[in-house]
Amino acid sequence: MIRPDFFERDSVIVAKDLLGNFLVRKTQGETLRYKIIETEAYGDSKDLASHARHGQTARTKIMWDHPGTIYVYFTYGMHYMLNIVTGKKGIAGAVLIRGIEGCVGPGRLTKKLFIDKKLNGRLLGKKSGLWIEKGDDKRFKILTTPRIGIDYSGEWAKKLHRFVLQ
DNA sequence: GCGTCGATCTAC
DNA sequence: TAGATCGACGCG
DSSP states (O other): OOOOOGGGGGGHHHHHHHSSSEEEEETEEEEEEEEEEEEEESSSSTTTTTTTGGOOOOGGGGGGGTBEEEEEEEEEEEEEEEEEEOOOOTTEEEEEEETTBOSSHHHHHHHTOOOGGGGGGOBBBTTTTTEHHHHHHHOOEEEEEHHHHHHHGGGGGGSSOEEEEO
């Protein structure tokens, strides 16, 4: 199992390093385990694509919490998004888990793994039933692209903060 | 209080 | 290409 200090780094580094590891979900005695194949990095208040861009609010303050904290939010009236908080406590940052093997899209991923608002603010681990396990194979190529769905963020829309396992 | 719109997905 | 669907956010 990956430890919290793995997440105590810049979100861009963590997003890249998460590829190839396994997202594990345990609910009602059933354990689901999928390889992470797509992530996006979101930064602090100067990242105009990040939820942190307007400072701390009731929803987004979790981005300033301990690294390894689960940040789940509801959007478009129907989808939950799964993020892991990165960086030291007090500095905003998160990695959006956009894709796992055999599943396309961040909204479908959370549905498949029974992830909803109840996990928001919990720490990754056996207790919350959601954690990351180290992948074995590190020999793969990583595709780097701009982030999806954040065209409003001006210059920040161009940043290559999306990572896809090839 | 109220209007706007989103780190999306699906069907037409 | 638009509709679903709702809560966070920002303005007043």
